[in-house]
Amino acid sequence: MTPTDSLLVQLLATMPLEMTQREIFEHIFDDPLLASSFVVNIALAGFTILAIVYLGRNLTDPRVKLIAISTMLISVVSISSYTGLTSGLTLSFIEMPSGHPRAGEEVLTMWGRYLTWTFSTPFILLSLGLIAGSNWTKIFTSIAFTIAMCVTGLAAALTTSSLLMRWWWFVISSLFFLVIVYIIFAEWTSDAAATGTSDIFNTLKWLTVIGWFGYPILWALGVEGFALLEVGLTSWGYSILDIITKYIVTLLIMLYLVKEGEAITGGIRYGSTRPGSDAAPADD
């Protein structure tokens, strides 16, 4: 062995081994708390999709159906997100920077959660905004900011160069979150009052705002932040928040659409892309 070879061998011996996807998959199922936090959500997302199909079977109004489809897409994203986590595809072991309570250790990061919220939270906000009767400017703004919040949250979780930069990402993401809270509280609350949907909107608003505040709190308490909670517990925390902010909110919306859908109709031609495309044929 040449001196260069032996140096190489020494170097390889000190390097942490990359875990394969299969090893991560096995690691998940060695931890029943973690595995169940994923699998239960696959089942609940599937159940919610079927419940939407069943409850929405007689809906005809295009605007009401748009809200129903929007709620369905929340669970469509969710079932895919949890399948990614269960299969070991969207989580990794990453090394925490110095200053972090688990500095230098490889810790399991469920980065797929932050990534997929980018696709699920817009549908939650679209459903809420439509129920409030909001205009598209406010709906667009809330959706753009939730995407920004989730992507910067993902960056916070994956930054390993510096602890300060991790928390700076967290601060940016929280500022974007406040924009969404403002729209829900200030704008949509008065829009809902004008639309006549205050009752349902206020219930959804409190479930959403209180539920959504839980996510940054968990991030800070979990292994990404101060590492006070184990991964399995953190994951169950997120899963419980998901149950409230996705499936419970969805079922409440669907029951409302079935019972009082006519109160929020946009008319038979709502959203049509061609004048007269949905109109009944003229009888002259």
Ligand code: RET
């Ligand atoms: C992070 C960390 C950075 C700071 C903030 C966060 C907020 C996350 C939220 C997530 C909501 C997710 C939902 C998912 C449903 O599918 C990214 C945790 C503010 C509010 C409702």
